[in-house]
Amino acid sequence: EDQVTQSPEALRLQEGESSSLNCSYTVSGLRGLFWYRQDPGKGPEFLFTLYSAGEEKEKERLKATLTKKESFLHITAPKPEDSATYLCAVCFSGGYNKLIFGAGTRLAVHP
Amino acid sequence: SQTIHQWPATLVQPVGSPLSLECTVEGTSNPNLYWYRQAAGRGLQLLFYSVGIGQISSEVPQNLSASRPQDRQFILSSKKLLLSDSGFYLCAWSGRADNEQFFGPGTRLTVL
Numbered sequence: 234e235d236q237v238t239q240s241p242e243a244l245r246l247q248e249g250e251s252s253s254l255n256c257s258y259t260v261s262g263l264r265g266l267f268w269y270r271q272d273p274g275k276g277p278e279f280l281f282t283l284y285s286a287g288e289e290k291e292k293e294r295l296k297a298t299l300t301k302k303e304s305f306l307h308i309t310a311p312k313p314e315d316s317a318t319y320l321c322a323v324c325f326s327g328g329y330n331k332l333i334f335g336a337g338t339r340l341a342v343h344p
Numbered sequence: 345s346q347t348i349h350q351w352p353a354t355l356v357q358p359v360g361s362p363l364s365l366e367c368t369v370e371g372t373s374n375p376n377l378y379w380y381r382q383a384a385g386r387g388l389q390l391l392f393y394s395v396g397i398g399q400i401s402s403e404v405p406q407n408l409s410a411s412r413p414q415d416r417q418f419i420l421s422s423k424k425l426l427l428s429d430s431g432f433y434l435c436a437w438s439g440r441a442d443n444e445q446f447f448g449p450g451t452r453l454t455v456l
Contacts, residue, residue, distance in 0.1 A: 237387070265443040276350075276434050276447035277388075320387070324443045330376050331403070332445060334387035 235260040239321050239335035246342050249310045254319055254338045257303040262326030266304050268297050269320040271337070277320055311342045346371035350435050350448040357455055363408075363422040365451050367435030370416065375437040377418040378445060379410055382432040394418060395440075430455045 240255045258266065265284050269277035281290040283299040290297045294315065296307045306319055318339045322332040347370045357363060369375050376395050380388040390403045392410035400410050407426050411419045418435055432452050436445040 267444060269447075274450070274452070276436075276450045279444055279446055282444055322388075329393070330378075330438055330443060330445070331390055331393065332388075332443075334389075336385065336387045 235323075235325060235333055237321055237323055237333050237335040239319075239338050241338060242336070243339040244341070246308075246311055246340070248312055248342055248344050251307070251309045251311070253308070254306040254340070255303060256306070256321030256335055258321075258323045258333075259302075260323050260325040260333070264324045264326055266299055267322045267324070267332065268295075268304070268306055269322065271318045271320055273318075280319075308340070311340075313342050313344050316340055316342045346437070346446065348435060348437055348446060348448040350433075350451050352451060353449065354452045355454070357425050357453065359427055359455055360424045363420070363425050363429070363453070365420040365433055365435075365453075367418040367420075367448055368416055369437045372416070372437065372439065374415060374440055376440065377412060378436040378438075379418065379420050380434040380436065380447075382434060382450075388434065392420070425455045427455050429453065 237258045265282050267282050268280040271277040281297040286301045288299050294309050298305050318337040320337045322334045349368050378393045379391040382388050394400050394412045397412055408422050432450050434450045435448040438445045
């Protein structure tokens, strides 16, 4: 069964304390892995797309990496404004443009 | 640039009442359109997607239906709401050849 699992469910960091979020997936024929940021009561905001193992993307304090089985979202020296839920999703062959989402990681960064 | 709108932003409806949520996209043509529902603490669940006017695919059997009367308009409906229909409904679009999906602001539906 195609599945996306994110860990941890929740993460509390002090401002400046770097960490990583994990997204593991089991799908046949990965066509793309996506990271989104979602603030409370709002729609998800697109962050990155990764297509193949070894690929990396960066945006400000965030860097996403991809292996054959998982992706990491590294947060370097986070600030309180990085607090949000981070969602991972995958698109797979035969799934048309369907995305399968993980349940997300709730990140809280405290000053 | 492309923008996506959803309305209403919040809705409180009694059980058994009808529902109509609307989504419109600006700044693009022939988008793929999607309806998702997000339950508290859970991932997004795809409900419907559409690749063109009048073309709707349903992912999950349920009390809801979708329609696409115009190229950039997507509507989610129900004839009789159930308590279990409560949730956060999100509309999204993608380009024809793209996998990235871009989401609207969402509608918070509470069925009492």
